[in-house]
Amino acid sequence: MTETKKSFNLFSYINMGTIIIAGFLVLIVAMGTVFGKIPLSMMLNDCITRFGRNGVLVLAMLPAIQSGTGPNFGLPVGIMCGLLAECIAIENNFFGLGFLLVSVVLAIGIASIVGYGYGKLMNSVKGSEMTIATYVGFASVGLMNLVWVSTLFRSDKMAWFLGEGLRTTIQLDQVNANLILDNFLAFKLGAHITIPTGTLLVVFVLCYALYLFFRSKSGVAIAASGANPMFARAAGLHVDNNRIIASILTTVLAALGIIIYGQSFGYVQLYDAPMMMAFPTVAAILIGGATAQRAKVFHVILGAFIFNSMLATSLPVINRMVAGTDAAVLTDVIRQVVQNGIILYALMQVRGGNR
Amino acid sequence: MSDCLLSFKNVSKSYDGNYVLKNINLDIQAGEIHALIGENGAGKSTLMNILFGMSVIHNTGGFEGQVEMNGKPMNVKSPHEAIDYGIGMVHQEFMLIPGFTITENIKLNREITRNNFISAVLGERLKSLDYKLMNMDARKALDVLGMDIEEYTMVAGLPVGHMQFVEIAREIDKTGIKLLVFDEPTAVLAESEAANLLQAVRNLAASGIAIIFISHRLDEITSLADRVTILRDGELIVTKNVKDTNIVEIAELMVGRNVNITRDDAAQRTYSEEIVLDVKGLRVGMPGEWVKGVDFSVKKGEILGIGGLAGHGKLGIANGVLGIYPASGEIQFQGRPLPLNNTKQVLASGIAYLSEDRKGVGLWLDESIELNIAFTAMQIHGEFLSPLGLQDSKKIHENALKMIADLDIRCTSSLQTAGALSGGNQQKVCVGRALTQKPQLLFISEPTRGIDIGAKKLILDLLRQLSEEEGMTIVMTSSELAELRSICDKIIIVCEGQVAGILQPDAPDAEFGLMMSGANRKLEGGLAV
Numbered sequence: 001m002t003e004t005k006k007s008f009n010l011f012s013y014i015n016m017g018t019i020i021i022a023g024f025l026v027l028i029v030a031m032g033t034v035f036g037k038i039p040l041s042m043m044l045n046d047c048i049t050r051f052g053r054n055g056v057l058v059l060a061m062l063p064a065i066q067s068g069t070g071p072n073f074g075l076p077v078g079i080m081c082g083l084l085a086e087c088i089a090i091e092n093n094f095f096g097l098g099f100l101l102v103s104v105v106l107a108i109g110i111a112s113i114v115g116y117g118y119g120k121l122m123n124s125v126k127g128s129e130m131t132i133a134t135y136v137g138f139a140s141v142g143l144m145n146l147v148w149v150s151t152l153f154r155s156d157k158m159a160w161f162l163g164e165g166l167r168t169t170i171q172l173d174q175v176n177a178n179l180i181l182d183n184f185l186a187f188k189l190g191a192h193i194t195i196p197t198g199t200l201l202v203v204f205v206l207c208y209a210l211y212l213f214f215r216s217k218s219g220v221a222i223a224a225s226g227a228n229p230m231f232a233r234a235a236g237l238h239v240d241n242n243r244i245i246a247s248i249l250t251t252v253l254a255a256l257g258i259i260i261y262g263q264s265f266g267y268v269q270l271y272d273a274p275m276m277m278a279f280p281t282v283a284a285i286l287i288g289g290a291t292a293q294r295a296k297v298f299h300v301i302l303g304a305f306i307f308n309s310m311l312a313t314s315l316p317v318i319n320r321m322v323a324g325t326d327a328a329v330l331t332d333v334i335r336q337v338v339q340n341g342i343i344l345y346a347l348m349q350v351r352g353g354n355r
Numbered sequence: 356m357s358d359c360l361l362s363f364k365n366v367s368k369s370y371d372g373n374y375v376l377k378n379i380n381l382d383i384q385a386g387e388i389h390a391l392i393g394e395n396g397a398g399k400s401t402l403m404n405i406l407f408g409m410s411v412i413h414n415t416g417g418f419e420g421q422v423e424m425n426g427k428p429m430n431v432k433s434p435h436e437a438i439d440y441g442i443g444m445v446h447q448e449f450m451l452i453p454g455f456t457i458t459e460n461i462k463l464n465r466e467i468t469r470n471n472f473i474s475a476v477l478g479e480r481l482k483s484l485d486y487k488l489m490n491m492d493a494r495k496a497l498d499v500l501g502m503d504i505e506e507y508t509m510v511a512g513l514p515v516g517h518m519q520f521v522e523i524a525r526e527i528d529k530t531g532i533k534l535l536v537f538d539e540p541t542a543v544l545a546e547s548e549a550a551n552l553l554q555a556v557r558n559l560a561a562s563g564i565a566i567i568f569i570s571h572r573l574d575e576i577t578s579l580a581d582r583v584t585i586l587r588d589g590e591l592i593v594t595k596n597v598k599d600t601n602i603v604e605i606a607e608l609m610v611g612r613n614v615n616i617t618r619d620d621a622a623q624r625t626y627s628e629e630i631v632l633d634v635k636g637l638r639v640g641m642p643g644e645w646v647k648g649v650d651f652s653v654k655k656g657e658i659l660g661i662g663g664l665a666g667h668g669k670l671g672i673a674n675g676v677l678g679i680y681p682a683s684g685e686i687q688f689q690g691r692p693l694p695l696n697n698t699k700q701v702l703a704s705g706i707a708y709l710s711e712d713r714k715g716v717g718l719w720l721d722e723s724i725e726l727n728i729a730f731t732a733m734q735i736h737g738e739f740l741s742p743l744g745l746q747d748s749k750k751i752h753e754n755a756l757k758m759i760a761d762l763d764i765r766c767t768s769s770l771q772t773a774g775a776l777s778g779g780n781q782q783k784v785c786v787g788r789a790l791t792q793k794p795q796l797l798f799i800s801e802p803t804r805g806i807d808i809g810a811k812k813l814i815l816d817l818l819r820q821l822s823e824e825e826g827m828t829i830v831m832t833s834s835e836l837a838e839l840r841s842i843c844d845k846i847i848i849v850c851e852g853q854v855a856g857i858l859q860p861d862a863p864d865a866e867f868g869l870m871m872s873g874a875n876r877k878l879e880g881g882l883a884v
Contacts, residue, residue, distance in 0.1 A: 216745050217737065224719055227719055227721060228719050231715075235731045236700075236731070237734060
């Protein structure tokens with residue numbers, strides 16, 4: 001009772017699933033270095049790049065989980081907002097930093113409005129948010145396909161060379177936005193490692209901002225509304241409004257996340273590309289130790305790193321170890337099994353564990 | 356006794372060494388109406404669960420003693436077997452399928468079938484239903500009950516009174532029914548419907564079926580039953596012929612107890628005459644605890660008790676004032692109207708609330724004690740925030756340490772999660788949160804529910820201390836009369852969603868019992884106690 005300092009206990013944040021997957025990751029990396037003769041530094045470089053690329057998308061899960069709507073399986077909804085913002089920016093001939101800033105501002109605007117509606121929807125389907133969100137995500141992809149094929153956009157940079165509508169992939173080097181954040185203050189460590197400083201900075205700044213937000217009055221209110229709606233109500237909080245705020249946050253973060261993803265990847269991917277993006281992202285935060293009801297920024301960082309590292313390393317390792325054309329197929333099969341297995345495992349924990 | 360149909364012999368039941376039924380000996384005779392009464396938690400439901408072989412009994416180690424039917428021991432392991440013995444139950448909540456007709460509900464799973472060509476090939480389960488015979492059976496059962504509604508009417512949309520009859524008809528349609536248990540059958544019925552029902556029960560008894568009638572309505576019992584058995588705290592107090600007793604005596608026996616928490620200073624406490632809270636015509640839509648128009652006022656500095664039986668609306672009052680369940684009516688707090696259905700403003704105006712559902716509503720179980728204590732004050736009054744609007748961990752921590760010391764909360768650290776504490780300490784965390792709000796008026800519901808006896812006294816002492824030292828006004832709702840009588844200045848008894856009366860804590864047991872069962876309104880003049 002006389003204790004005056006908070007003691008940080010790392011182990012209280014890490015659960016069994018995280019340790020198992022982390023062990024699996026170590027095994028893959030070991031196999032890669034020992035049998036595959038892949039330099040460790042090369043694999044590490046891939047891990048860091050992919051962590052930066054996906055970090056903000058994984059962070060988008062945090063407000064949704066904390067507000068009680070569960071992991072945001074409707075991530076494509078937010079992603080569409082970001083893609084739309086990027087297309088508008090290209091259409092209006094923005095380049096480089098200008099393109100990035102305009103996309104970000106537009107994305108925040110569009111995603112706020114869409115997030116509000118998405119939050120309203122989530123409030124009307126309490127109890128089955130995750131299922132509904134998944135299909136809302138799918139539906140939004142279909143809806144936006146109509147926009148992509150329409151004649152709203154006329155810029156040559158995005159159009160098919162023949163016919164109308166937008167291409168499936170738009171190269172960002174056309175607008176000098178390829179790796180714009182990755183290259184900011186980037187530096188080399190040894191022969192194989194390039195640190196994408198700008199992207200990592202953005203990821204960590206946003207993580208810290210969310211950490212602070214969840215220590216503010218509204219952040220705590222959102223977390224309480226998610227953890228125990230009746231408790232929140234008895235404390236005079238408006239649970240539904242808090243869930244809407246969280247939905248706006250998660251949608252905005254998803255929109256920003258895809259912009260960061262796109263510049264790191266080098267392409268804006270339209271049409272069905274975002275369809276399945278929610279699943280690896282959900283898997284990542286759950287692997288980090290979050291449950292469907294409770295997540296921390298720490299889970300985001302750990303999960304984004306472990307999960308993306310695993311995808312980044314398993315592919316070349318298996319490629320080396322299995323000769324022939326089957327390798328690529330096999331790799332993808334294993335990736336699918338692992339990724340969906342993780343989601344399944346994590347969602348099973350949700351139902352049985354807490355109540 | 357030769358005509359003894361059912362007998363309980365030395366039946367006891369314990370949950371984890373805690374006896375909820377002690378040595379019950381009870382005989383039920385064929386054709387008699389046997390009333391069973393007692394307060395909530397007296398053991399009525401447990402006794403019926405034993406009779407019906409409910410899994411809750413068998414999953415917790417069974418029971419001691421023996422239940423015999425016609426002198427032979429019965430071994431009922433499931434409600435299904437109870438039906439084979441000819442025992443039926445009319446439930447308080449209707450177990451009917453709304454989209455089926457009355458006949459279909461009555462005959463559910465006991466359908467009369469005839470062969471058709473498909474069943475000849477594919478077997479029993481595909482036989483056709485013989486609606487003609489089924490309707491005839493249903494008609495017969497309905498006629499016994501004097502019910503003139505068509506048997507092919509859909510159950511959905513029937514008045515509750517009729518649903519109750521359908522439920523009874525289903526039981527009496529079972530062949531060889533010997534004993535019927537009615538669990539508070541009139542609780543949901545209007546007066547005229549109740550009268551019909553009671554007549555039907557009399558008819559059933561006259562046809563030789565034994566009836567166990569559980570009710571809180573004493574006047575019903577005295578007019579209907581042949582014998583009455585009173586349970587209190589798991590013990591059988593007495594079985595009497597109704598002829599030899601009266602309402603007042605039954606009420607007294609039902610409530611009377613060795614008051615273990617005594618009122619030590621009989622000295623009259625003083626409090627001002629100023630009215631702090633004035634409630635008029637409060638109606639609350641809390642499921643299971645409907646409040647149907649309640650008026651009362653609370654004076655500054657007083658401890659007001661609200662008592663009554665479960666399901667009669669006493670818990671709804673605090674929930675309604677706080678706006679947790681939808682409410683209507685008029686409330687004045689400190690001379691100003693209090694907005695209804697707006698928890699935030701109610702809390703902001705200086706009222707704190709401790710819910711009866713400590714774990715579900717009262718606490719954020721997987722958060723730290725200190726955040727639990729600071730939470731409402733932070734959200735409502737904007738306290739414990741730094742200039743940047745972030746949580747001020749230092750202030751939260753200091754406040755928590757003060758509350759932990761003041762209230763003697765037993766914990767390893769203020770960062771322990773609230774869910775890890777014992778019931779008594781959890782309650783203290785709730786009290787700590789309420790005190791942090793610095794309220795003028797405190798609503799506290801079931802303050803000692805699920806708390807062991809030692810901690811109970813601490814909580815009650817704490818409430819009294821708050822009232823005496825801080826001058827806080829307290830409205831305490833409790834199912835435990837003894838508790839209310841030990842610290843309250845006056846006690847409102849709620850019955851069927853309305854105020855049955857206001858009593859002094861030292862009023863006689865019988866008055867409490869009568870008011871709780873709603874019998875006092877039907878007695879003329881004063882009570883001769």
